[in-house]
Amino acid sequence: MDVPFWVWVAVLGFIVVMLAVDLFAHRRAHVISVREAAVWSAIWVAFGVGFGVLIWQVWGAEFAQQYFAGYLIEKSLAVDNVFVWAIIFTYFAVPAQFQHRVLFLGVLGALVFRGLFIAGGAVLIQNFSWILYIFAAFLLWTGWKMIRERNVHLDPEKSAVLRVFRRFVPMTDAYHGQRFLVRKGGVLLATPLLAVLVLVEATDVIFAVDSIPAIFAVTDEVFLVFTANAFAILGLRAMYFLLADLIHRFVYLKIGLALVLIWVGIKMLLKIDIFYIPTTISLAVVATIITVSIVASLRATRGQGRHAPPAPENPPFRLATQDEEAAVEPLWLRRTAGAR
Template sequence: MAGATVAVPLWAWAAVAAVIAVMLAVDVLLHRDNHVIELREALVWSGVWIAAGLLFGLVVWFGLGGDPAIAYYSGYLLEKALSVDNVFVFALLFGYFRVPPGYQHKVLFWGVVGALAFRLLFILAGAELLDRLAWAGFVLGAFLIWTGWRLAVRGEPDVDPERNPVVRLFRRAVPTDARYHGDRFTARVDGRRRATLLLVTLVAIEATDVVFAVDSVAAILAITTNAFLVWTATAFAVLGLRSLYFCLAGLLRHFGYLRYGLALLLAFAGLKVILAKTPVGKLPIWLTLTVVVLTLVVSIVASILAARRARRAAG
C-alpha cells in the first residue's frame, strides 16, 4: 500500500503534535466566551482548517515524495467526506439534549480531542495487524464493503442516547444532574459533585464518534498502512469538524445523494484492500485519488440538481 514503507522520524510526529496543540490552544482562546458561532465565522475557520490540511500535504510531498502525498490527500478527502455523516448525527444529538448554541462549540472541541486520541489507537493497532497478518486484509476489505452497503440502505441513523450502552453505563456509574450549569461539565449539587447534562452530551458524542472512527480509519488504512500518513490525514480532517458542523448542520438534508457516494467509496476501499492480496495487486494511488474526487463531485452535484428540481416542482 502507498506510503507503507516510508520511514518517518519521531521528531516529525512531535512537530505535527505541537502544531496541532498550538492551533487547538488558539481556538480555545478565541472561543472562551462561549459565543454563538455564526455562519461567517464558521466559514472562516473552515477555510483555516482546510488550508492547514492542504498545506500539510505539500509538506508531505516535499519531505516524503509524491506517492505518500497522494495517499495523504486521498485519506484526507475520504475522512473529510465521512465527517459529513458525523455532522448529521451531532446535530441530532444536540437537538435531543437541547444543548444551548453557545455551549455546542465547547462540546465539539473536547469531542475532537477525544476523537484524535481514539483514532490514533485504532490506527496504530490496525496498521500493525495489516502488516503482520495477511488474512487481516480480506477481513478489512469485507468489513468496508459491508459498511458501504449498510450506509447505502439504512434510513436515518438511530442516535437515541438512552439506548447507547456507553451513556447508560456512564449514568449508572457517575452521579449526574439532568440540568445545565452554565458551560461546566461538573457542578456541586446538594453538597455532592455531579456530572452535568453537558458532560452527558459529551459522552454521547464520544461514544457515537467511536463507531464512526472504526469505519473511517478502516477506509484510510485501505489506502495506506503508514501510521503517520493515516493519522495526519485523519487529524487535519477531524480538526475542521467543529467549523464544518456550524456550516452544514442546517444544510445536510439537501445533500441527499452524498450518502450513496460515501457508500461507494467505502465499498471501493474494501475492494482495493482485497485486490491487493490477490494476483491483481495494488491499484495505482492516482486511481484511488481520482475515484475519491470524482465520486464526491458527482454525488454533491447530483444532490444540488435534485434539490433544485424538487424546489421547482414544489413551486
C-alpha cells in the same frame, strides 16, 4: 517512507498549538455564526492541503497522493459524523453557545482514540497480514449496510451509551453553563453537557471503526494515516457550525459515502494478492463519487433554506434556573472542608 522522530514531534506540537489557539479564540461561550465557521473551515482546510503539499515536496508525489486520498476519505466520512452531532445537539436541546466546548473536547478525544486505533491497526497488519481480508470485508459490509439503511437515523434517547451513563453516573436534568460537573448539597453531579460529550465521543469511536480501515486501504504508511485523520478531524468543529443546518439538503451523500467504502474495500482486496490500483485512480474515484453525490443532493433540494433538524416537543434537558445556579457549590468545597 522514512519519517524522522522529530517530524512526528513537530506535527504533534503543531496540532497542540492549533488546538490551543482555537480554544483561546473561543474561550467565551458564544453562538458560532456561519461566517465565523466558514473562516475557520477555510483555515483548517488550508492547513490540511498545505501539509499535503509539504509531503509532496519532501517525500514525492506518490506519498502526497496517498495522503490526499486518506484526507479526502476522512473528510467526507466526517460529514456524516457532523450530521449525527446535529441530531444529538438538537434532541438534547444543547444551547448553541455551549456546543463548541463539547465539540472541542470531543475532537481532542477523537485524536487520542484514533491515534490508538491507528497504532493498533498498524501492529495487526504488520504481524497478521490476513487481517486485511477482515478489514476489506468489513468495509464492503459497512458500505452495503449504509446503502440499505440510508434513511435510518440515530435516535439519541435509545442510545445504550446514554442509558449506561444515566444508570451509573448521578446527574442533573439542567445545563449549568459550560460546566460538566457541579456540586449540590455536597454531592458531585454530572450535568447534561457531560452526558452529551460522552455520547459524542461514543459516536466518533463508531465512525473511526469505518474510516481508519478505509485509509489503510489507500496507504500503508502510519504517518500518512495519522496525519490525514488528524488534519481532517481538526476542522470538524467549524464544519459542524457551517453545515449542521443543511443536513436536510445532502440527501444522496450517504449513498456516496457508502460507495466510497465499497470502493476502498474492493481496492484493499485486490491489493492483497491480485492487483494494486494506482493511488491516482483511487483518489480520482473517491473525489468523483463525493462530488457527484454532493452536486446531485444540492440540485435535488434547490430552493430549500437553512434550518436545524426537528427538535422534540419535550427535550430531556433544560437550562438551570437562577435559583438552581445559586444552589451550586464550588467543586473544591468538600476537599477544603476535609483539609480543615
